[in-house]
Amino acid sequence: TVKRVIDYNVKPRVKADGTGVDLANVKMSMNPFDEIAVEEALRLREKGAVSEVVVVSVGPAKATETLRTALAMGADRAILVSTDDEVEPLAVAKIVKAIADEEQPGLIITGKQAIDDDSNQTGQMIAALLGRGQGTFANQITVEGDAVTVKREIDGGLETVSLPLPAVITADLRLNEPRYASLPNIMKAKSKPLATKTPADYGVDTAPRLKTLKVSEPPVRSAGIKVADVDALVAKLKELGVA
Amino acid sequence: MTKVLVWVEHDGSAVKDATLSAVTAAAQLGEVVALVAGSNVAGVAAAAAQIAGVTKVLVADDAAYAHALAENVAPLIAGLLVDHDAFVAPATTTGKNVAPRVAALIDVAQVSDILSVEGPRTFTRPIYAGNAIATVESTDAKLVITVRGTAFAKADATGGSAAVETVAAGADSGLSSWVGSEIAKLERPELTSAKIIVSGGRALKDADTFAATITPLADKLGAAIGASRAAVDAGYVPNDYQVGQTGKIVAPEIYVAVGIS
Numbered sequence: 001t002v003k004r005v006i007d008y009n010v011k012p013r014v015k016a017d018g019t020g021v022d023l024a025n026v027k028m029s030m031n032p033f034d035e036i037a038v039e040e041a042l043r044l045r046e047k048g049a050v051s052e053v054v055v056v057s058v059g060p061a062k063a064t065e066t067l068r069t070a071l072a073m074g075a076d077r078a079i080l081v082s083t084d085d086e087v088e089p090l091a092v093a094k095i096v097k098a099i100a101d102e103e104q105p106g107l108i109i110t111g112k113q114a115i116d117d118d119s120n121q122t123g124q125m126i127a128a129l130l131g132r133g134q135g136t137f138a139n140q141i142t143v144e145g146d147a148v149t150v151k152r153e154i155d156g157g158l159e160t161v162s163l164p165l166p167a168v169i170t171a172d173l174r175l176n177e178p179r180y181a182s183l184p185n186i187m188k189a190k191s192k193p194l195a196t197k198t199p200a201d202y203g204v205d206t207a208p209r210l211k212t213l214k215v216s217e218p219p220v221r222s223a224g225i226k227v228a229d230v231d232a233l234v235a236k237l238k239e240l241g242v243a
Numbered sequence: 244m245t246k247v248l249v250w251v252e253h254d255g256s257a258v259k260d261a262t263l264s265a266v267t268a269a270a271q272l273g274e275v276v277a278l279v280a281g282s283n284v285a286g287v288a289a290a291a292a293q294i295a296g297v298t299k300v301l302v303a304d305d306a307a308y309a310h311a312l313a314e315n316v317a318p319l320i321a322g323l324l325v326d327h328d329a330f331v332a333p334a335t336t337t338g339k340n341v342a343p344r345v346a347a348l349i350d351v352a353q354v355s356d357i358l359s360v361e362g363p364r365t366f367t368r369p370i371y372a373g374n375a376i377a378t379v380e381s382t383d384a385k386l387v388i389t390v391r392g393t394a395f396a397k398a399d400a401t402g403g404s405a406a407v408e409t410v411a412a413g414a415d416s417g418l419s420s421w422v423g424s425e426i427a428k429l430e431r432p433e434l435t436s437a438k439i440i441v442s443g444g445r446a447l448k449d450a451d452t453f454a455a456t457i458t459p460l461a462d463k464l465g466a467a468i469g470a471s472r473a474a475v476d477a478g479y480v481p482n483d484y485q486v487g488q489t490g491k492i493v494a495p496e497i498y499v500a501v502g503i504s
Contacts, residue, residue, distance in 0.1 A: 006371070011374065012371040012374045012375060014374075014375045021370070021371055021374075021375050088352050089343070089352070089353070090346065090347060090350070090351070090352045090353075093347060112489075115371070115372060115488065116370065116371055117370055118355065118356065118368075118369065118370055118371070118372065118488070119353070119355045120339050120343070120355060120356075121343035121346070121353050121355060122343075123343075124313065124339075124340065124341075124342075124343035124344045124347070125343050125344070125346065125347035126347075127313075127314075127344060128317065128343070128344040128345075128346075128347035128348050129347050131418070132418060133314055133416075133418035133419040134313055134314065134340070134344065134419070135419075136313075136336075136339070136340045137336060137340075139482075149422065152336075153336070153482060153483070154336040154337070154424075154483075155335050155336045155337070155435075155483065155491070156424075156426040156427060156483060157424065157425045157426040157427040157481070157483055158424065158425045159310070159421070159423070159424045159425075160421075160422040160423045160424070161312070161419050161420065161421055161422060162419065162420050162422050163418065163419045163420075164417070164418065167418075172489070173472070173489050174475075174476070174482055208352075209351065209352035209381065209382050209383050210352050210354065210379045210380065210381055210382070211379065211380040211381075211382060212377055212378070212379050213365065213378040213379065213380055214377070214378040215370070215375050215376070215377050215378075216375070216376050216378070217375065217376070218369070218373060218374065218375065218376055237497070
């Protein structure tokens with residue numbers, strides 16, 4: 001699954017009326033963790049462990065561009081679940097569950113989190129709804145027979161788990177280095193199949209459970225100073241009583 | 244009275260600091276019940292009972308709960324939420340792995356990584372990598388929350404005297420099994436709880452220069468060592484040193500950034 005988000009190089013600006021972040025005329029891209037997820041699926045197909053790669057996005061009509069990017073990277077076909085509402089992770093997970101019931105994928109790969117809402121929930125929720133094992137924050141994936149071994153990034157280091165297939169995996173940053181789509185592949189991607197559906201087709205209610213009351217700027221820090229040398233730095237820190 | 248179930252993060256023998264911040268956040272919502280799940284965790288349960296503000300400790304001691312596999316602990320928690328109004332976990336890799344699975348099982352939206360409790364169902368949380376702060380209100384019957392550790396003071400690890408109660412374990416789900424762990428050896432303070440952090444970036448050139456530049460200063464200050472993504476990707480240090488949106492969130496008293504753009 002892939003998500004269209006604000007480009008990670010763009011510094012988001014909070015709207016003056018506190019209703020959200022200003023996304024008008026801002027560059028949008030595929031969520032970086034989703035690029036890694038797509039890349040991993042393609043690599044598994046290249047190794048022969050996977051027969052077909054289907055990319056799914058839930059979002060506005062413009063998310064078609066994000067899906068075309070995934071197709072240009074090498075995915076076989078795409079499904080856009082079109083809605084202009086903001087969809088929370090739980091509803092996305094329900095839609096993906098419904099698609100998985102139809103498509104019966106052996107592996108579902110998502111990014112570990114989207115860089116706009118920073119929720120880090122969708123993959124885990126998909127696994128819960130499907131009653132499957134989850135390999136979150138994956139740093140390495142090995143498919144062997146009817147199981148997948150996932151090396152996971154955890155707070156103290158790394159952990160390895162084994163999951164019977166089908167399973168759900170969320171990609172961490174160091175899983176791989178995503179490829180660029182070449183111009184011929186971008187052209188080819190235009191003729192690959194892309195089905196458009198709606199949440200209602202899957203019987204999923206996307207009404208938000210969390211009400212956003214307000215979005216504000218983080219507290220602004222007061223300006224700092226530049227010191228001339230190390231002695232001045234240490235003296236200043238001592239003066240402030242922090243070292 | 245709202246009953247709040249708090250996930251106790253532990254390593255099999257000791258309660259981790261992240262739990263103490265979660266207890267503080269949970270205490271702002273209601274009565275705090277601590278859940279200790281694991282294998283041979285009587286010691287952890289005794290320690291959890293000492294935490295100030297904890298009124299009861301539930302212990303689920305079973306081999307299936309070793310390593311906190313989400314597939315096994317999430318159904319346990321979902322079951323306990325029949326009698327509790329909220330589930331609160333620290334936003335550690337364990338909490339982030341388990342809590343959304345719990346939320347989906349009981350069909351509620353999760354509130355991730357909260358910075359403050361504004362009301363019984365209202366919280367603030369960072370979005371867009373901390374470039375904006377959203378105030379959100381849950382409309383669900385039950386709450387599932389993860390707590391940013393650096394945003395809440397740690398509850399006192401002693402002074403409490405909660406009763407310890409055993410809860411029945413569920414069956415192993417068979418959906419995942421633990422194979423092994425590689426835990427980085429740390430001889431200095433843990434990054435997320437350190438008072439001083441010395442962090443290095445790409446400009447340190449290589450692992451040797453990183454070690455030669457950052458380590459002595461960190462030793463002198465009794466500081467933890469952090470790193471930027473560039474330094475981790477270049478192999479100067481292991482990835483659990485990474486500070487930032489995809490690494491660890493820190494809020495020390497002093498943060499020294501060396502060679503970080």
